[in-house]
Amino acid sequence: MNDPSGEIFSYSSSSPSSSSAAITSSYLSLNMLNNNHASYEQMAGPGSGSVTDGGGDELKTVSGKVNVRKPEKKVKKPKHAFQTRSQVDILDDGYRWRKYGQKAVKNNKFPRNYYRCTHQGCNVKKQVQRLSHDDGVVVTTYEGVHSHPIEKSTDNFENILTQMQIYSR
DNA sequence: CGTATTTGACCGGCGC
DNA sequence: GCGCCGGTCAAATACG
Numbered sequence: 001m002n003d004p005s006g007e008i009f010s011y012s013s014s015s016p017s018s019s020s021a022a023i024t025s026s027y028l029s030l031n032m033l034n035n036n037h038a039s040y041e042q043m044a045g046p047g048s049g050s051v052t053d054g055g056g057d058e059l060k061t062v063s064g065k066v067n068v069r070k071p072e073k074k075v076k077k078p079k080h081a082f083q084t085r086s087q088v089d090i091l092d093d094g095y096r097w098r099k100y101g102q103k104a105v106k107n108n109k110f111p112r113n114y115y116r117c118t119h120q121g122c123n124v125k126k127q128v129q130r131l132s133h134d135d136g137v138v139v140t141t142y143e144g145v146h147s148h149p150i151e152k153s154t155d156n157f158e159n160i161l162t163q164m165q166i167y168s169r
Numbered sequence: 170c171g172t173a174t175t176t177g178a179c180c181g182g183c184g185c
Numbered sequence: 186g187c188g189c190c191g192g193t194c195a196a197a198t199a200c201g
Contacts, residue, residue, distance in 0.1 A: 098172090098173065101176090101194080102176080127192095
């Protein structure tokens with residue numbers, strides 16, 4: 001497929017050649033995520049705000065065929081890729097994700113994981129991929145915008161510390 | 170028992 | 186028209 005949309009930009013974490021501080025990045029990276037997130041949260045206004053149709057293939061026939069919707073859909077779906085230094089691929093950003101698929105990627109020995117937000121009406125998708133040539137680097141791609149608040153308190157440092165301890169043991 | 174994850178099959182698009 | 190490829194569904198299973 002052609003993904004020349006250019007929508008995806010890779011955020012290369014420069015500098016960290018030391019690698020040492022990479023421990024338990026599970027939640028550490030979360031901080032970075034939040035920062036970046038804030039930048040994109042602005043999203044377009046009400047017009048395209050509802051990305052509900054994103055991947056909304058709920059229209060199905062009994063034969064298992066999917067009804068194709070109008071090709072002239074101008075709703076653009078936001079897509080953002082993040083590159084994070086982390087040993088674990090489970091980056092918890094505060095939302096609840098349900099895994100719905102796993103596929104092997106060419107040029108990569110690691111599979112790619114597909115997740116979806118479990119919140120009803122929230123069709124936000126995300127996929128996590130690992131770089132085979134640079135272990136410890138995980139690429140997370142978010143697609144869509146959450147239309148509901150986070151259920152987890154991510155601003156509580158004590159919480160974060162606790163999680164870190166769990167992951168680092 | 171309810172919910173999340175696993176895993177193979179399936180689907181639509183594109184290239185040849 | 187057929188086969189590859191990336192993405193998704195859905196049944197079975199695992200897990201609390």
